[in-house]
Structure formats: C-alpha cells, structure tokens
Amino acid sequence: MNRHLLSSADLSRDDVETILATAESMHDVQKRDVKKIPTLRGRTIINLFFEDSTRTRSSFEIAGKWMSADTINITGKGSSTSKGESLRDTVRTIDAMAVDALVIRHHASGACQQVAQWVDASVINAGDGTHEHPTQALLDAYALRNRIGDLDGRHVAIVGDLTHSRVFRSNVITLGRLGAHVTVVAPPTLMPSGIADWSKTDGFAASWDLDEVLEGGGTHGPVDAVMMLRVQRERMSGGYFPTAREYTVTYGLTRERMRRLTAANPDVAILHPGPMNRGLEIAADVADSPNAVVLDQVSAGVAVRMAVLYHLLSGETGEAA
Amino acid sequence: MKTLVKGARLLGGQAADLLIDGDRIVEVGSLSPDGDTGVVDADGLVALPGLVDLHVHLREPGREDAETVATGAEAAAAGGFTAILAMANTTPVTDTAEAANHVYDLGRATHLVDVQPVGAVTKALAGEELAELGLMARSRARVRVFSDDGHCVADARVMRRALEYVKAFGGVISQHAQDPRLAGPDACAHESELSGRLGLAGWPGIAEESIVARDVMLARHTGSRVHIAHVSTAGSVEVIRWAKAQGVEVTAEVTPHHLLLTHDLLSSYDPVWKVNPPLRPEEDVRALREGLADGTIDAVATDHAPHARHDKEHAFVDAAPGMLGLETALGVVSEVMVRGGLLDWAGVARVMSVNPARIARLDGHGQPLAAGSPANLTLVDPTATWTVDRDASHSLSRNNPWHGHTLTGRVVATFIRGACSARDGHALIPELVGGPL
Numbered sequence: 001m002n003r004h005l006l007s008s009a010d011l012s013r014d015d016v017e018t019i020l021a022t023a024e025s026m027h028d029v030q031k032r033d034v035k036k037i038p039t040l041r042g043r044t045i046i047n048l049f050f051e052d053s054t055r056t057r058s059s060f061e062i063a064g065k066w067m068s069a070d071t072i073n074i075t076g077k078g079s080s081t082s083k084g085e086s087l088r089d090t091v092r093t094i095d096a097m098a099v100d101a102l103v104i105r106h107h108a109s110g111a112c113q114q115v116a117q118w119v120d121a122s123v124i125n126a127g128d129g130t131h132e133h134p135t136q137a138l139l140d141a142y143a144l145r146n147r148i149g150d151l152d153g154r155h156v157a158i159v160g161d162l163t164h165s166r167v168f169r170s171n172v173i174t175l176g177r178l179g180a181h182v183t184v185v186a187p188p189t190l191m192p193s194g195i196a197d198w199s200k201t202d203g204f205a206a207s208w209d210l211d212e213v214l215e216g217g218g219t220h221g222p223v224d225a226v227m228m229l230r231v232q233r234e235r236m237s238g239g240y241f242p243t244a245r246e247y248t249v250t251y252g253l254t255r256e257r258m259r260r261l262t263a264a265n266p267d268v269a270i271l272h273p274g275p276m277n278r279g280l281e282i283a284a285d286v287a288d289s290p291n292a293v294v295l296d297q298v299s300a301g302v303a304v305r306m307a308v309l310y311h312l313l314s315g316e317t318g319e320a321a
Numbered sequence: 322m323k324t325l326v327k328g329a330r331l332l333g334g335q336a337a338d339l340l341i342d343g344d345r346i347v348e349v350g351s352l353s354p355d356g357d358t359g360v361v362d363a364d365g366l367v368a369l370p371g372l373v374d375l376h377v378h379l380r381e382p383g384r385e386d387a388e389t390v391a392t393g394a395e396a397a398a399a400g401g402f403t404a405i406l407a408m409a410n411t412t413p414v415t416d417t418a419e420a421a422n423h424v425y426d427l428g429r430a431t432h433l434v435d436v437q438p439v440g441a442v443t444k445a446l447a448g449e450e451l452a453e454l455g456l457m458a459r460s461r462a463r464v465r466v467f468s469d470d471g472h473c474v475a476d477a478r479v480m481r482r483a484l485e486y487v488k489a490f491g492g493v494i495s496q497h498a499q500d501p502r503l504a505g506p507d508a509c510a511h512e513s514e515l516s517g518r519l520g521l522a523g524w525p526g527i528a529e530e531s532i533v534a535r536d537v538m539l540a541r542h543t544g545s546r547v548h549i550a551h552v553s554t555a556g557s558v559e560v561i562r563w564a565k566a567q568g569v570e571v572t573a574e575v576t577p578h579h580l581l582l583t584h585d586l587l588s589s590y591d592p593v594w595k596v597n598p599p600l601r602p603e604e605d606v607r608a609l610r611e612g613l614a615d616g617t618i619d620a621v622a623t624d625h626a627p628h629a630r631h632d633k634e635h636a637f638v639d640a641a642p643g644m645l646g647l648e649t650a651l652g653v654v655s656e657v658m659v660r661g662g663l664l665d666w667a668g669v670a671r672v673m674s675v676n677p678a679r680i681a682r683l684d685g686h687g688q689p690l691a692a693g694s695p696a697n698l699t700l701v702d703p704t705a706t707w708t709v710d711r712d713a714s715h716s717l718s719r720n721n722p723w724h725g726h727t728l729t730g731r732v733v734a735t736f737i738r739g740a741c742s743a744r745d746g747h748a749l750i751p752e753l754v755g756g757p758l
Contacts, residue, residue, distance in 0.1 A: 085631075086630075086632075087635045087639070089631065108638045109519055109521050111590075111636040113590050114590050114592075131519060193512045193513055193514065194514025
C-alpha cells in the first residue's frame with residue numbers, strides 16, 4: 001500500500017479488502033470496555049483541518065487515540081492565502097516537527113496531492129474541496145457490506161449534488177473496486193462537466209430520472225442501496241435548481257418513494273454521509289427508518305480510520321488487534 | 322558608431338548585410354566594413370525586426386519582489402523584444418497620466434526595451450467608471466492601448482462607451498474576454514470531463530466566446546477598434562474570423578502557452594500550470610495555431626505574468642494565475658509554428674513584430690529591415706536547440722512552465738535603436754548598452 005492516501009484510486013481491490021478486514025477487528029476493539037490498543041504508540045498524527053468538520057475530524061482523532069498515537073488538531077479556517085503564508089510553508093512547518101501522519105481537510109481540490117510532494121509525513125486525504133474523500137468511501141463500503149453483504153454485482157444509486165461532492169467522486173471508485181454497479185442521479189445542473197464520457201470510461205451509469213432508477217428501469221436494474229448526498233441550500237442562489245420544494249419533489253428520497261422502494265426490495269439500504277437536510281434530500285422518516293445505515297456509517301468511521309492509519313503508518317498488512 | 326551585421330537571412334530569406342549607423346539602418350546589401358565599424362557575424366542567423374509584445378505584466382509599482390520594470394526589460398531583451406506593453410494591473414493601477422508616465426520613465430531608464438504602458442479602461446480596474454483615457458493618451462507616455470486585463474470589461478455599456486471614446490485618439494481596447502457570470506473567480510480549469518474529475522471549478526470556453534461575440538458586434542456598431550487578448554478557444558477564433566470577414570476592426574493575440582500546452586497537465590494540480598484563461602484541450606490548440614497561420618489571429622503576445630513563489634505555492638484554486646513567457650516566446654513560436662510548417666520567418670516577423678507594433682501604434686517598431694528604418698532588430702539562430710532552465714532567467718520569478726522543455730530556435734542578439742541590448746540570452750547591463758560589441 002502507498003505511503004499516502006490521496007485518492008480512492010490509490011487503493012486496489014486487494015487494498016480495500018485488506019483495510020475493510022482490518023476495520024472488522026478494529027470494530028471489535030471499539031466494542032470493548034477498554035478501547036485502547038498500543039499499535040501506534042509513539043507515533044504522532046496531526047489532524048490539519050483548513051475547513052470545518054465535526055464527524056471526520058473527531059473520528060480521526062478517536063481513531064488515533066484508541067491506537068495510542070499522539071494526535072493533535074490544528075484548525076484554520078479560510079485559505080492560508082489570507083494569512084499571508086503559502087500552503088507549502090504551512091505544511092512544511094508542521095512536517096518539520098517530525099510528525100508521522102498529516103490528516104488533511106482542505107477547501108481546495110488537489111491540496112492533499114500537492115502537500116504530499118512537500119512533506120515527509122504520510123498524507124491522508126480527509127476531504128479535499130470537491131475532489132475526493134477516500135476514507136468516507138471506505139466507511140460507506142464497510143457499513144454497506146455489513147448491511148447487505150458482498151457488493152459484487154450489487155447496484156448502488158448515488159443521488160444529489162454530484163458537481164460539488166467529493167463523496168461521490170471517491171465512492172464511485174471504491175464501490176467500483178468492490179464490483180458494485182453504480183448509477184449516479186442528479187439534475188443536469190448538478191452533474192459534473194463531462195459526466196457522459198467519464199461514466200462511460202469508468203463504467204457507471206448517469207441519469208436525470210430518479211424514479212426510473214429507483215424503479216429498476218435504468219441501466220443496472222433494481223437498486224440494492226441508495227446513497228443520498230447533501231444538497232446545500234446555497235445552491236439555489238447559484239441557480240442550480242429553482243426551489244427546495246422542486247428539488248424534493250424531483251430528487252428527494254420522500255416517504256412515497258421510500259414506500260415504493262421497500263415494496264420492491266424490503267432490504268434496500270439507505271446511506272447518507274451527513275450532515276442531512278431532513279425534508280430536503282431525505283424525508284425525516286426515511287432517515288430514521290430501519291433501512292437507514294446512517295448511524296452505522298458514523299460508527300464505521302472510527303474503525304475504518306483506525307485501519308487506514310494502521311496500514312499507512314505501520315507499513316504492515318494483516319491482523320492488528 | 323557603426324555596426325555591420327553580416328550575412329543574416331532577412332526574414333529568413335536572402336542573406337544580406339545590414340549597416341547600422343547610430344539608431345538607423347542605413348544600408349542593406351553586400352557590404353564591407355570600414356575601419357571604425359563593429360562587425361557582427363550573422364552567418365546562418367535569421368534577422369527579424371525587433372519583437373513587440375502586446376501583453377506583459379511587470380509588477381512595478383507594487384510587487385517589485387515578483388518583477389520590476391528593469392528585470393522585465395532584461396527578460397524582454399534576452400527574449401528578442403525591443404518593445405513591450407506593460408499591463409495596467411499594478412499597485413497603484415495605471416489609470417492616470419501620472420501612473421502611465423511613471424512606468425514609461427522606468428522603462429526609458431532601462432535602455433534595453435521600450436516599455437509602453439497600457440492604460441486601464443476603468444478606474445481601479447473596477448469595471449464601472451472610465452479611467453482618464455484621454456489624459457493618458459495625451460501624456461508623455463502616449464498611451465494607445467487600454468485594458469483592464471486580469472478583469473473583463475463585463476458591462477456592455479461601459480465597453481461600448483470605452484470603444485467610442487478612444488476613437489478620438491486612435492486608441493484600442495484590449496479585452497480580457499471572460500464573462501464573470503460564466504467563469505467566476507474560482508474558475509481555474511477548462512470546463513471538461515477533466516475539470517469534473519479533478520473537482521476544479523470549470524472555466525468554459527463560452528465564457529470567453531460570448532464576450533468576444535458581443536465585443537465584435539460592439540466594435541461594428543461603434544466603428545471602433547477592439548483587440549482580443551489571449552484568445553484561447555476554437556470558438557473565439559471562429560467568431561473573430563467571421564467578424565474580420567464582415568470588415569469589423571478586430572485584432573487578436575494568442576499566447577505561446579496556449580499554442581503548445583494542454584489542460585491535461587492540470588491533473589498534477591501543480592499551480593505552475595494555472596493561467597487565465599486556462600490551458601485548453603488539443604482541439605483548441607490546433608484551432609489557435611491555424612488561426613495564427615491564416616491571419617485570423619494577428620499576434621503572439623506572451624502574457625508574461627511573474628509571481629513570487631509564495632503566491633504560487635498554494636492549493637491550485639488559491640494560487641496566483643500566470644506564467645513567464647518573455648524569454649521563451651520566440652523559441653516556442655519557432656518550435657510550434659516554424660518547425661510545425663505553419664509559418665515561415667516572414668510570418669513570425671508579422672505576428673511578433675509588425676502586427677503588434679501596428680495594433681499598439683508604435684511607429685518605431687515593426688518596420689521593414691530596410692535603409693531608413695529604426696535599427697530595432699532581433700537575430701535568431703533557427704537551428705539552435707536549447708533546454709529551458711527556469712533558474713537561468715532575468716525574471717525575478719520562477720513560475721516558468723517551459724522549464725525542462727527543449728526548444729529549437731533561439732534569440733542570439735537584440736538591437737534597439739542600433740545598440741545591442743542582449744547577446745545569447747543575456748541582457749546587457751544598461752551602462753553597456755550601446756557600447757562596443
């Protein structure tokens with residue numbers, strides 16, 4: 001496995017399988033009364049968050065702490081431009097303190113890839129702009145597999161603001177690695193440019209018609225799971241869609257859509273990376289329904305991040321705990 | 322003092338000798354030196370009228386850590402230029418006669434190249450009120466080219482008034498064509514599958530083309546002259562070709578980087594590839610080359626845009642846009658257009674000297690290599706192959722996209738008003754300009 005985790009594309013199917021297997025044993029640790037294991041004792045991990053985050057930052061922090069690493073959080077909102085310091089200077093300053101890993105969240109796409117060229121530490125992408133969020137895709141795969149089993153040949157629909165979603169960009173890769181079929185659904189204004197060629201090259205389907213996909217009438221047939229993406233209300237002022245009401249009617253996972261979905265497949269899994277806009281992209285009942293995997297995703301977050309830190313920092317493969 | 326340039330192929334054609342006396346070419350033919358004449362052996366070299374660059378950023382006043390007029394002038398001389406137009410987006414902005422004269426005087430003091438200030442179209446480049454266009458035109462600097470470059474004159478009414486107003490003194494508006502509603506401040510990558518995959522905000526060709534289309538119609542309506550800066554898409558070339566066929570007074574420039582580099586370089590997220598307008602796909606590059614070859618695009622202009630390292634070493638979207646270009650322009654044009662079979666050396670003279678001088682109304686530049694012309698000339702070795710080294714540069718900045726590129730065709734010497742200003746890539750220090758060779 002590479003020293004860095006910058007993109008989901010850095011991980012082969014074997015890498016993903018290895019991380020998810022390690023995450024299983026980490027998940028067992030999580031269920032113990034005493035959660036601390038000595039695996040990363042003496043290692044220093046910096047969570048460098050240039051952009052707000054609650055769940056990703058806290059789950060990386062817990063992951064490091066449970067593995068006995070020293071974890072430090074550095075947060076700085078806004079671009080480093082505004083502070084008069086270049087990104088390179090900022091990260092090299094931190095790297096000079098002989099840290100082992102930099103977990104980076106940045107508002108700019110590609111920031112982690114750039115940083116990896118400037119520092120000696122391992123760089124883990126905790127979300128870079130609208131580019132990627134590889135650990136999110138791993139935890140989604142983990143939670144989904146625990147719910148519906150092997151993903152080979154299974155059909156996952158990803159619905160929402162694809163243009164601005166790093167979750168979509170990483171998930172389409174990782175789900176693909178695990179053999180799942182993916183259909184992405186959004187209005188044309190929230191589809192990234194070039195999606196037609198992109199989806200063809202990478203073997204996923206793209207649709208503007210949510211009902212057709214949910215009813216199994218799309219390229220990949222009936223769905224086994226639906227991942228709803230957060231739609232920011234600011235997108236309306238950007239003219240991406242007219243009103244929240246219209247968005248919900250056309251692309252929301254409403255109670256009515258959920259009823260039809262469970263009628264066809266009672267075991268359908270509903271994912272959402274959070275934070276949810278209840279009533280906009282997902283109805284409150286749906287978010288709380290037994291089909292929802294949302295809290296499993298959060299819970300998996302710690303175990304999966306422990307597994308990622310373990311494989312990147314220990315340079316070993318196999319059982320850890 | 323007299324200088325005899327011996328055996329240069331004039332515009333790549335017949336070899337001839339050029340006798341320079343003072344600041345003029347006085348004789349062209351088969352000549353022998355007399356006693357006090359310095360001789361430059363130009364056997365195998367191509368002689369071009371001194372190159373003229375319609376579009377450079379010199380950063381002085383305001384950001385002298387990135388470039389000064391003096392260092393920019395050195396880079397220009399080394400790159401074969403005898404005149405450069407310095408864009409107005411300095412601090413303060415060149416939007417008054419005083420500011421224009423300041424840049425002009427700094428340029429004169431270099432003795433290396435004529436630095437002609439470009440005036441802002443609007444006050445502080447804000448796009449709202451006209452700057453003192455007439456006073457800049459009447460100043461010692463005799464400003465004729467006006468541009469808010471870095472910003473588009475987006476308001477159609479402001480653009481219309483500016484086009485009309487500069488007619489009174491033969492001015493031209495050089496438009497940075499970028500509809501800010503279609504390509505906002507975060508737009509930094511050609512809108513395409515690649516920008517989608519990279520998660521970089523798209524800068525679609527239409528944001529340029531819609532402004533080009535609007536402005537050629539405004540030029541037709543007002544009977545004014547409009548110049549399109551750094552044309553980057555096939556669609557813009559098409560619109561300009563159509564407008565020229567209608568008799569619209571439109572001219573256009575293309576940068577060396579848009580003639581060779583393509584947007585796939587952005588997958589590294591290395592900000593050295595960040596430039597505005599962004600690098601485009603192969604099909605646009607092809608159309609730009611064809612447009613330059615068939616005369617739709619009049620000129621090559623570098624958009625030389627030096628930036629301090631700490632302004633480039635940010636995340637891609639946050640990094641300053643722009644690339645160096647003065648020292649490499651001739652090499653890139655030689656590589657792409659001459660060796661690519663699209664232009665001969667007379668064509669290079671047209672797009673890098675004659676046309677830009679005409680567009681900017683610089684009477685002393687872009688003149689024929691003939692007796693009576695000002696002795697502004699550039700000697701080029703068309704077969705010299707060299708590898709660009711960003712550290713071997715006169716510029717204070719290092720954002721050089723050509724670092725490591727091997728180019729064939731290199732400037733050997735530059736003469737401004739009879740004085741040698743650069744030899745073999747090295748500008749002469751001002752005290753030595755005009756001294757013995």
